[in-house]
Amino acid sequence: MPTATLITGCSSGIGRALAEEFQRRGHLVYATARRPETLADLEAKGIRTAALDVNDAGSIEALMARLEQDGVTVGMLINNAGYGAMGPLPELPVEELRLQFETNVFAILALIQAVLPGMVERGFGRIVNVGSVSGILVTPFAGAYCASKAAVHALSDSLRMELAPFGIQVITVQPGAIRSQFGTTAGSGVAEREERLSLYAPVTGAIRARSQASQERSTPAEVFARKMADAVLADNPRPVVRIGRGSSLFPFLGRWLPMRLRDRALSRRFELGRLRR
Secondary structure, eight states, X not given: OOEEEEESOOSSHHHHHHHHHHHHTTOOEEEEESSGXXXXXXXXXXXXXXXXXXXXXXHHHHHHHHHXXXXXXXXXXXXXXXXXXXXXXXGSOHHHHHHHHXXXXXXXXXHHHHHHHHHHHHTOEEEEEXXXXXXXXXXXXXXXXXXXXXXXXXXXXXXXXXXXXXXEEEEEEEEOBBOSSHHHHHHHHXXXXXXXXXXXXXXXXXXXXXXXXGGTTOBXXXXXXXXXXXXXXXXXXXXXEEESBTTTHHHHHHHHSOHHHHHHHHHHHXXXXXXXX
């Protein structure tokens, strides 16, 4: 039975670039997105496309049925779908934090569980979970996103050990700043939340700046996709792969810079001193 590379979150940015890169390398690619009409140009290039709402169990079941109907099984799953809920945690509705984890964390496990039977039966498979250096160096006004990506890293570490006996490799990719629609999506969410801000109204500019931070001097998505494909397709892939601007520096700072210095620098960068009373 032919094996496919299944990629989530392909409507733009990283996911789209990954779909094109893996197809160029001869993979049978299934590119998915919540709105399948955004994938029309990929389909025109010969990439198979499918609708997938990663938060909907019925949508996942429908995709698995489609793969079975097509007579293919998933050899590689790339969990790329995700977004960033930006804003100060003290004024972020808990429901928005819950949705952040539903999309960025819980959906990853749901997709893995869906493709796992086929991988176990073959005795081989690769699962690639896209985290972020934001899960290592946490900043103000991105707490929900940072927490979700830290959870992705921990989830992946556990899965890597738990699935190894079945011949399944789990790789965590931790991008730095990658050019994509992430900033646009995050920025629109910030704009919607601004009217609810009370304690943090004086620093709305800094909150907006944090939502766009990943797009400053960012690595092109196509370059990222090429380097990621090189890494995850290696004969013996590294368990953690870091690619993109800041992907080496930020983890170093997060791990070795004294916490008080880190807090002081980030508080200054995001204007928290203006809130002192």
